[in-house]
Amino acid sequence: MVTKAYLTHGSGVYYGIQRMYKGELEYMLERAHHRFIGSKMIPHPATFTSADLYANIGVFDLKYHYSADLELVIRYIQAKVNFFPMDHIIANFRLGGASSTPKAALESLKVRRSYRLVSTRAYVYNLLKLGLKKLISSR
Numbered sequence: 001m002v003t004k005a006y007l008t009h010g011s012g013v014y015y016g017i018q019r020m021y022k023g024e025l026e027y028m029l030e031r032a033h034h035r036f037i038g039s040k041m042i043p044h045p046a047t048f049t050s051a052d053l054y055a056n057i058g059v060f061d062l063k064y065h066y067s068a069d070l071e072l073v074i075r076y077i078q079a080k081v082n083f084f085p086m087d088h089i090i091a092n093f094r095l096g097g098a099s100s101t102p103k104a105a106l107e108s109l110k111v112r113r114s115y116r117l118v119s120t121r122a123y124v125y126n127l128l129k130l131g132l133k134k135l136i137s138s139r
Contacts, residue, residue: 001086002016002086005084005086006050009082010050010082011050011052011053011081011082012050012053012082012084013034013047013048013049013050013073013076013081013082013083014047014048014049014084015034015042015043015046015048015083015086015090016031016043016046016086016087016088016089016090016091017029017030017087017090018030018031018045018046018089018092019089019091019092019093020094020095021092021093021095022095027095029089030043030093031085033085034077034085037070037073037074037077037112038112041069041073041108043091043093044073045090046089046091047069047073047090048090049076053076056079057075057076058072058075059072064111065098065103065104065107066099066101066103066107066108067104067108070108070111070112071111071115074112074115102130102133105130106130109123109126109130
């Protein structure tokens with residue numbers, strides 16, 4: 001299905017639905033539209049990118065340990081790359097891991113703030129919320 005879409009539309013970012021598992025059970029289906037990147041990342045494991053975009057816009061910025069994919073997608077959006085949402089399950093993903101940590105959430109918040117996708121008020125609010133989560137989880 002991705003190949004067919006690429007052959008029809010050409011260069012761009014193709015993304016679909018990610019099925020998420022908690023343990024061995026299907027937990028939920030995740031989808032997010034790229035136009036809401038300020039608050040929700042498209043499911044990266046369910047994303048395919050044309051090779052020419054890496055050559056023309058760049059690759060992952062490895063100074064980001066958790067949010068390099070988010071930062072790259074933001075650059076694609078700013079460069080007005082074509083995005084093609086697909087109504088198909090593209091990937092399976094197990095919950096947990098480094099991307100689920102408060103450190104990862106903080107880094108993503110900082111990336112969004114650096115691209116001015118989050119207001120100062122929302123930034124401070126989310127910082128406080130992350131601080132409370134960290135405080136609660138450390139008990």
